[in-house]
Amino acid sequence: MRPGSVLLAAVTGLIWGFTAIVVIGVTLTLITGEVALPQATAAGIAGLLSALVYVWRNSSETAGGLPAWGLSAITVFLVLMVASFAAPFTLPLSVVPVWQALALALLVFGVTAANHICLSGARLGAMSRYEREVIYIRIAKGVGFVIFTIIVALPFYVMVMTSLKSQQTLLANPLDLSIDFSQGIYGLFRSYVELFTQFNFGRYLMVSAYVSVSTVVLTLLFSVPGAYAVSRLRFPGQAFLARSVLLIYMVPAIVLVIPLYAVFSQLGLRNTLTGLLIVYPATTIPVALYMLQGYFRGLPSELEEAGLMDGLSRVGVILKITLPLSLPALASVSLYVFMIAWNEFLFAFMFLDNPDIFTLSRGVVSLNSSEVPRQHLMAGAVIATVPVLFIFLWFERFLVQGLTAGSVKG
Amino acid sequence: MSVQDQQSASLGPPKGIGPMQRREMWLAYLMLAPTFAIILMIVAGPLLANFWISVKPVQLADLRPPTVLVNERVRGRPEAAGDSATLEYRLRNSSQEEEIRDVVVTDEIPAGFDVAALPEMCALNGQALTCTIGTVEPGWRERLRIEGTVTDTFLSTNRPERASKPAVTGDANNVLTNFDFTLENFSRIFSADEFWSVLRVTFYYTIFGTAGALVLGLFAAQLLNTVFVGRGFLRGLFLFPYVSPVIAVAFTWVVLFDPFSGTVNALLTKMGVIADPINFFGQRAIEYSLFGIPMEFPLALTTVIAFEAWRYFPLSFLFILARMQSINTDMYEAAEMDGATPLQQFWYLSLPQLMGILSVLFLLRFIWTFNKFDDIFLLTGGNAGTRTLTVDVYEQGFALSNLGAGAAVAVVVFVVLVTFATLFIRFSPKEEGL
Structure with missing residues (x-):
């Protein structure tokens, strides 16, 4: 028995017991709407003891009997029930019993599994620095997974669930983020229906699609x-150009907004989609050009030279050899540009006053007033997010490769 | 063959640009021309125009240049052919301050209206009426009356004077293009009390936002740098904040942290962590005392920085992960043989390898965070001690309607940015090109 090793096992168990009960308690609260106050101290003690039991069982010589994880699971359950007076979530067991049982099972399983993963190979006797650090890293990674998943998923969960609620239920209990099926399908999607019928969101969706697709086409055309010229043709100033293109991307949009607003107002372009379709490509062309030239450089130039020798013109070479070869790059650039245009807020907000030509971003901003209820705002956010997330998930591989490959060497 | 060609053929490779190369050069310039045109027009042009506007006394209202407004109507109620009627043009200078020079009104006289008498400044050529009015005073009003008789054609048409709209040309003093300069915009923004606090907030926001995004990204990349079930799913999920539209995630955070109906505050109060709801986006500072010294914790600014780190960690995560996966594993095996512990391997092997991409990401994110406008504008509107320089541009230019002052702040933004970029390029490692 070494105090250091015992302490390590104890702290591991404490962390997992605490983490598990807080996460599961909050989840239970959000799913059922009942305030499940997690008994953090009890769970911490339960986790601690179960970790010690687990390590003790693993490091003792005797074989046979229950496996270590089994003993550890029983310890968690018993200690938690005793220490929390049979109410681990401070709720009487009669309230939402099925959910509570599920949460309790998940809790026991989670703590046991986490201890099992983190402490496999741990002993109560002396451990080397290497072995201890492996355990530190397992704990850090485990906690990291839990925290990252929560901070990323929670806002999106709240966004979707809020959009499905009604004004009264939201005000009555902001913690109740369950789906209330009793109101029927129409009641559930009431906010969406109202956005499309009364707030003109169908039109905004079309305008956003039109603007984004046009921006992609224009950007690629330019x-x-x-x-191609920057990556394949030799001309004075080539290296300088290839580098300076990206500098344009560093110019803040807010510096351009005032002059563009002034000039577009005088030219009558301000409150038009044409105005947006001039500005958007100008902001996306530099980054598209940069990503594409990186890809073009990687293509073997022998293919193009062969095409030239066989009598194709430069334009023919580009259309018949370079472009078909660079379809993956074209796809990722198109997606990236589409996302930029779809998500763009500043210029749409500054330029568009006419509700007939609002993009989705502009339309959702117009919902942010005290007269429009919260669930409408969240439904608008969902409508703006879903298409772009859908496209992203569909083409994720392309996108991730295009984003990193074009720009990172080595 | 000319003498020169013979010479170059005999003296080794040709110098200068040959005809083939010249053709290639022109082709390249031709292919780049559209890109250049649009970038000059939309980026470089406005950049220069911003400097121009920053030294001019321009208000938002000045964007509508003074014009002569004209209203045409028929008076005299003609009822039968041959009745006399008056065609009346009411003219007005829209501006109360600016005069308009060389005012000329042109219009088509409606069909079926026989002109009997014209004002002396007007001339008729067929049906085309031209009235040369000259310079008009600020706030000037005038009526031009054209007497005449009507025919049946006139009477049978509904509102015949609407057939053609009168056109007015005039030359007004446009505050955007004249040569009145002033330094008042700059003196106004520099002398404002809040300017220096805005500058300080901008730096806090930029530095901590960038560092937060990088640290979170590094951590997330470490998590996903091992193979396990569900890794692809988690990687996709971790990219959500970056991919989603800023309006959606910003408003979601506002709803989530709302002091009255927000989930986070409800959770914290119900679970007894805090006694009263906290207004995360609306409270400037929380006072507390450390060893008896009163301190202030900038609450809204911290929340906004947390949002920034949350929204942009996926980008650094993606780049760091890509770099990590390209590190040669031999090195780690060798270190393992030599007995290096995992933390030592991270500190002495991984981190030095990642230094290049980390510094490039720091540079890029620093500049982009500094440039960021949407996030803070949507979260707090620049209130509660979160106003950065970019939000100040909007505040001065559009909320206070002083375009000149807004442009002056934009100039400050640009100057600070150029300073940073130069510093970074000078001191950043050269090998990791981006």
Whole structure:
């Protein structure tokens, strides 16, 4: 028995007991709407003892009997029930019994599994620095997974669930983020129906799609020849150009807004989609050009030279050899540009006053007033998010490769 | 063959640009021309125009240049052919301050209206009426009356004077293009009390937002740098904040942290962590005392920084993960043989390898965070001690309607940015090109 090793096992168990009860208690609260106050101290003690039992069982010589994880699970359950007076979530067991049982089972399983993963190979006797650090890292990673998943998923969960609620239930209990099926399908999606019928969101959706697709097309029309010239043709100033293109991307949009607002107002372009379709490509062309030229450089130039020798013109080479070869890059650039245009807020907000030509971003901002209930705002946010997330998940591989490969060497 | 060609053929490779190369050069310039045109027009042009506007006394209202407004109507109620009627043009200078020069009104006289008498400044050529009015005073009003008789054609048409709209040309003093300069915009923003606090907030926001996104990204990349079931799913999930539209995630955070109906405050109060709801986006500072010294914790600013780190960690996560997966594993095996512990391996092997990408990411994120406008504008509107320089541009230019002052703040933004970029490029490692 070494005090250091015992302490390590104890702290591991304490952390997991505490983490598990807080996470599961909050989840139970959000799912059922009942305030499940987690008994953190009890769970911490339960986790601590179960970790010690687990390590003791693993490091003792005797074989046979219950496996270590089994003993550890029983310890968690018994200690937790005793220490929390049979109410681990401070709720009487008669309230939402099925959910509570599920949560309790999940809790026991979670603490046991986490202890099992973190403490496999741990002993109560002396451990080397290497072995201890392996355990530190397992704990840090485990806690990291839990925290990252929560901070990323929670806002999106709240966004979707809030959009499905009604004004009264939201005000009555802000913690109740369950789906209330009793109100029927129409009641559930009432906010969405109202957005599409009364708030013109169908039109905003079309306008956003039109603007984003047009921006993609325009950007490709401009940037493909440019990227080809920068990566393949020799001319004075080539290296300088290839580098300076990205500097344009550093210019803040807010610096351009006032002059563009002034000039577009005088030209009558401000409150038009044409105005947006001039500005958006100008902001996306540099990054598209940069990503594409990186890809073009990687293509073997022998193919193009062969095409030239066989009598194709430069334009023919680009259309018949370079572009078909660079379809993955074109796809990832298109997606990236589409996302930029779809998500763009500043220029849409500054330029568009006419509700007939609002993009989705602009439309959702117009919902942010005290007269429009919260669930409408969240439904608008969902409508704006779903298409872009859908496209992203569908083409994620392309996108991730395009984002990193074009720009990171080595 | 000319003498020169013979010479170059005999003296080794040709110098200068040959005809083939010249053709290639022109082709390249031609292919780049559209890109250049649009970037000059929308980026470089406005950049210069911003400097121009920053030294001019321009208000938002000045964007509508003074014009002569004209209203045409028929008077005299003609009822039968041959009745006399008056075609009346009411003219007005829209501006109360600016005069308009060389005012000329042109219009088509409606069909079926026989002109009997014209004001002396007007001339008729067929049906085309031209009235040369000249310079008009600020706030000037005038009526031009054209007497005449009507025919049946006139009477049978509904509102015949609407057939053609009168057109007015005039030359007004446009405050955007004249040569009045002032330094008042700059003196106004520099002398404002809040300017220096805005600058300080901008730096806090930029530095901590960037560092937060990088640290979170590094941590997340460590998590996903091992193979396990559900890794692809988690990687996709971790990218959500970056991919989603800023309006959606910003409003979600506002709803989530709302002091009255927000989930987070409800959770914290119900679970007894805090006694009263906290207004995360609306409270400037929380006072507390450390060893008896009163301190202030900038609450809203911290929440906004947390949002920034949350929204942009996926980008650094993606780049760091890509770099980590390209590190040669031999090195780790060798270190393992030599008995290096996992933390030592991270500290002495991984981190030095990641230094390049980390510094590039720091540079990029620093500049982008500094440039960021949408996030803070949507979360707090720049209130509660979260106003950064970019939000100040909007505040001065549009909320206070002083375009000149807004442009002056934008100039400050640009100057600070150029300073940073130069510093970074000078001191950043060269090998990791981006």
